[in-house]
Amino acid sequence: SLPVRSSLHVTSSLHAMSPRLPSSRPHPPFSRWRAASPLVGCRSSVRLITASAEETELSERIRVYSRKRIRPVTLKQFTDHAKGLIAGDCPSEAALVSTRYLSTELPVRLAHAIKELETLPSLLRSNENTKQVLEWYKRSFQEMVQLEEAFGASSWDEKEELDRALADFSDKIDMVHRRHASTVMTLALGVEEYKRQLRIVPPNIDKQLDHFLDRFFMSRIGLRTLISQHLALYTDNSSSTGTIDEECDVRQVILDAAQHATQLVRDYYGMSADVTVVGCFACFPYIPSHLYLMMFEILKNALRAVVEWHSGENEDELPKVEVRIARGDEDLTLRISDEGGGVPRSEISKLFTYTYSTARSPSRGRSSPDSTDMLHAPVAGLGYGLPISRLYARYLGGDLQVMSMEGHGTDVFIYLNSRSHWSEEVLPSFEGVGAPSSYAIRDLHPWQRG
Secondary structure (H helix, E strand, O other), X not given: OOOOOOOOOOOOOOOOXXXXXXXXXXXHHHHHHHHHOOOOOHHHHHHHHHHHHHXXXXXXXXXXXXXXXXOOOEHHHHHHHHHHHHOOOOHHHHHHHHHHHHHHHHHHHHHHHHHHHXXXXXXXXXXXXXXXXXXXXXHHHHHHHHHHHHHXXXXXXXXXXXXXXXXXXXXXXXXXXXXXXXXXXXXXXHHHHHHHHOOOOXXXXXXXXXXXXXXXXXXHHHHHHHHHHHHHHOXXXXXXXXXXXXXXXXXXXXXXXXXXXXXXXXXXXXXOOOEEEEEOOOEEEEOHHHHHHHHHHHHHHXXXXXXXXXXXXXXXXXXXXXXXXXXXXXXXXXXXEEOOOOOOHHHHHHOOOOOOOOOOOOOHHHOOOOOOOHHHOOXXXXXXXXXXXXXXXXXXXXXXXXXXXXXXXXXXEEEEEOOHXXXXXXXXXXXXXXXXXXXXXXXXXXXXXX
């Protein structure tokens, strides 16, 4: 069954720089006009009051839900639920269990993410891209609360009625999933705009932004995983185990990612090195799409580095990128090794800084908000690929680390839990500004007051 357990409770201490509120005193000409004709314009005033009341009610609901605990799921709980369907559990009853869990869990996770956004400095919070992301999250929160109320208060006498309600729920969360597809790119543009607008750059701004983006994007990974798994199990094109493969073929996923990355680099540079996969060819329970995304990003970086470091050489002279697979009692480890010149030791700590890239930045026309994920991004230059790949590794208790030998090449290590019952979601949880800070994924860098 899906969990009712306490989450890895994490605290946010992003201190918001409070925006200056407009004066409540009306503009003098408007005051004279209203005094001369007190009945004129009262309908507009009623609309403003109503809108303000609705916003206040929404803010209060978000506050209440953000104080509820997030209930993380283990990979084993995901697969056990899917196995129940395979074993012959009633699909409608199994779907209802999943639906009731999601209808209560998704609004809580959305509320935590909204509160994270609301703690941002006013300059960042007020730019159009950030406001767009916040609007998406608030709209999705409202829709999910309505679904929670509907499923909490309803009972169905007929199977057909239940099936229609479940189908409607799937349609609604699919809409939420699509709505947030371009969140990463939209928020990235908002952060870029914010940094351009800063007249005086605070000394810790990159660390502060990294902390916020790590938390926010990790929360997003959790939301999208829950929704994707439900849709994969309970739609017309349903898969027997959803998005999770109990026998994920690591070597095959790596080869698929290598093919994609090699083609992208070859299209961009006119040549590419080859990728070889060595070591044990293990299968283990994991989410193949997450592994694919990590491997694609790392191989793309490695292949690009090799081509640029060995510029002037023929394609058949380029050194290969090697991926080695090793499996122990606890971890399944991947080592991706390239001979692309490496990274200076002073730059290693910057590799996981959002917006930092060792490649030239792409033109703004090539980094459109319509790009939904890193798989459709330019070959390099956005600066979000490696830190987000590390979040995918850490989402289920793994990690991603980089070791480099300047003048030779770079080794990237991906550590993944080899057993499904150890693989539990690692998620941030908002507790409010000023609370004590602790976070299992990385050190906190709270916002500095001006």
